[in-house]
Amino acid sequence: MAFVARSLTLDLIRAEVLATGQVVADSVRCVQCGVCSYNCPIGLDVRAYVWCNAAIEDPRCLTCGQCIARCPRGVLRFAPTDHSRA
């Protein structure tokens, strides 16, 4: 099944996010399907962070945006590190 990328501007903002941002969640949208964790190239359990409505604070996170792009429910997004908890 073809997946529509969440945002076409993803690649453009990626470089910026790498320096100043992190992945944050809007957990009420999440159904714990695990698609995000399954697609994280370094095997972070993104879903577990989302359950706690926490930002992905693991320093290993590449901010590659795979989890954001693959989540079928628009739960995840990049946000500047200082305002991580929306």
Place this chain on the structure above:
Amino acid sequence: MGLRYVIVGAGVAGIAAAESLRTREPSASVTVVTDDPAGFYSRPGLAYYLSGLIPETQLFPRSPAELRALGLTWVQARANQLDPYAHRLILADGQTLAYDKLLLATGARAALPDFPGSELDGIVTLDSLADTRSIVRRARQGLQAVVVGGGITALEIAEGLNARGCRVHYMLRGARYWANVLDPDESQLVEDHLRATGIILHHHSQIREAIGKRGRLIAVETMAGERIPCALLAVAIGTHPRLDLAQSGRLKLDRGILTDAYLKTSAEDVLAAGDVAQVYNEVTGKATLDTLWATARAHGEAAAATMAGIPTPYRRTVAQNVTLLAGIPTTIIGSVGSGEDADLVAIARGDSETWRMAGSAWVVVDPHPVNRLRLMLGEQTLKGALVMGDQTLSRPLQRLIAANADLTPIRQALLADKSAIAHLIMSFYAEWEQSHADKR
């Protein structure tokens, strides 16, 4: 001795309650009774397992070790009877289980078809992991399959079977898909996408009979007399709360188990949460059902607090669901439609009854061909919104609707220039967020 807490059901409502009780009372006895041997898994995730997006192992949000660490007593059995006076449950094997506080989180089950032949092998519903495994086992390349029903689940099954190489016929009773939530253009968009992936749509089409040979499905016959050969028929015509246990305890029922805002049922020390609970809304004076993951979780957490002696009402948020409809990311927030859907006999999965309470509201549509934005504009506030495609606006809209934000400053402009609504909402939201943040 601490209180004995018993929870029936290991879905998200039951597990959220169990985790919450454990945090509140680290040494209390918490027992979870479930008749599903697969335990706790993501039910909405079943659709992604069916379409091949994730493997089965990915469906479990908790590892066995994490579950063990919670220190729950796990009873794998069906609870058959409830005696609220004696504070006792009777399990299928005859064992009894005493409780001080009981939570019924028994969920909902797919409504079964009633046409002749509906008992044939090859007719399936999608409720549980076992159902999904059985569909995956049957769904071979080139197999002819028919899907009937509406809402998200029917679509997900049709797409899942299609992704597995089946030749899928999707039969709709009415003129279009999900007529009481989507508007005609949105239905069209979804149907076009389905056709583009090879799914064959049949409108105004209803099954008269399922035809079998030696107990196995071989075809369906429609009311119009058309015969479609098929080895698989998936039925997704809605869900019914699982009420048997509550019934046996003579709890007050309507379509679900009736509860007050604190999720307390008519029986002392018995609460209900999740898909099974029909919860009283103090604002509307009505009790409604939801079949939403986030709502079930919030119910579970509120019920646990009340059970632990801190009366906590379930705080309603605006009902919303974000999903892929035929591959199009779609967010439905608040009230967006009205009336009945001929393809559903009851509330569909991933659905909320409040989505059909739109009443009189102005409809404003951004006419962009791929990305669609529909706002249900009340006198001063937004009552609902549907965002298809680009999701940039879905979070701002969710916040504005939840907060009942006063849109008077841009209301006329929204009605006047439909092509500008996305821009108007975004700039209004930016200012609103700012003033909101200042006030805090």
